[in-house]
Amino acid sequence: MNLRIISWNINSLRKRIDLLDYLSEAYTPDVVCLQETKVKDDQFPHKAVERIGFPHRLTNGVSGYNGVAILSRRPLEQGPVRDWCDRQDGRHVHAVLQPDDHDTPVELHNFYVPAGGDEPDPEVNEKFAHKLRFMSEMELWGAAMPQDGAVRVLVGDLNVAPLESDVWSHRQLLKVVSHTPVEVDHLNRIQRAHGWIDVVREVVPPEEKLYSWWSYRARDWSDSDRGRRLDHIWVTPALRPALKHAEILRDARGWSTPSDHVPVLADFEI
DNA sequence: ATGGTAGACACTCTA
Numbered sequence: 001m002n003l004r005i006i007s008w009n010i011n012s013l014r015k016r017i018d019l020l021d022y023l024s025e026a027y028t029p030d031v032v033c034l035q036e037t038k039v040k041d042d043q044f045p046h047k048a049v050e051r052i053g054f055p056h057r058l059t060n061g062v063s064g065y066n067g068v069a070i071l072s073r074r075p076l077e078q079g080p081v082r083d084w085c086d087r088q089d090g091r092h093v094h095a096v097l098q099p100d101d102h103d104t105p106v107e108l109h110n111f112y113v114p115a116g117g118d119e120p121d122p123e124v125n126e127k128f129a130h131k132l133r134f135m136s137e138m139e140l141w142g143a144a145m146p147q148d149g150a151v152r153v154l155v156g157d158l159n160v161a162p163l164e165s166d167v168w169s170h171r172q173l174l175k176v177v178s179h180t181p182v183e184v185d186h187l188n189r190i191q192r193a194h195g196w197i198d199v200v201r202e203v204v205p206p207e208e209k210l211y212s213w214w215s216y217r218a219r220d221w222s223d224s225d226r227g228r229r230l231d232h233i234w235v236t237p238a239l240r241p242a243l244k245h246a247e248i249l250r251d252a253r254g255w256s257t258p259s260d261h262v263p264v265l266a267d268f269e270i
Numbered sequence: 271a272t273g274g275t276a277g278a279c280a281c282t283c284t285a
Contacts (some may be wrong), residue, residue: 036285064277159285
């Protein structure tokens with residue numbers, strides 16, 4: 001089967017329902033994983049999303065903040081729900097993509113890692129401490145999952161840009177939350193704990209600058225191009241041979257009333 | 271060193 005997965009921090013689903021419609025028309029993804037939906041489950045715009053082409057949906061939205069969702073053209077089975085850092089925060093949703101008869105099931109994890117506030121010191125900044133704690137739990141979670149050749153996909157706004165080429169200036173961002181050594185170290189440990197493969201960097205060489213987020217505060221996001229690659233699609237080694245294509249949809253930052261994040265896309269032939 | 275913008279919600283918090 002062909003499988004196109006998109007991950008996107010949409011920064012309010014209700015505000016950008018038309019952009020989701022456009023994305024769906026233009027790229028025909030089989031699965032869309034959203035972060036920062038900013039909508040409670042009981043207010044989720046199910047009808048509009050269904051009309052756009054996603055009859056199957058899983059949501060985890062608890063407030064006007066955070067919130068994640070998985071939208072799919074294929075049937076989904078809800079995976080076990082769990083808390084992270086003892087909070088009900090809407091930062092993780094888990095689905096198993098129901099296979100056709102001869103296909104293997106695909107386990108999907110959609111994460112929204114805490115942004116971490118401004119000060120990169122867990123002693124004085126509770127948000128940064130929460131971010132590191134959340135990532136430590138992700139590492140334990142990944143290490144505890146059997147590495148049994150299962151086909152798994154982890155996507156989301158991980159709020160860390162790991163490589164030097166994932167930020168506009170490595171030197172100037174070393175003390176900026178999202179690119180500090182302690183965060184990069186945490187992200188690398190999560191990756192190693194379960195052998196996750198970063199599919200975009202399988203396709204784009206690590207020397208090449210690549211971003212998925214540009215601040216709203218820049219005068220001209222494209223001209224200054226001070227971006228960071230915060231959004232990721234990872235897969236288990238079992239899925240690596242099936243990877244056909246991956247890209248970051250940079251142009252989406254130039255859409256009208258855009259999110260500050262752009263979609264990340266990956267194609268598999270399983 | 272500072273402030274710049276965007277969204278939810280209803281005061282200010284989060285990013």
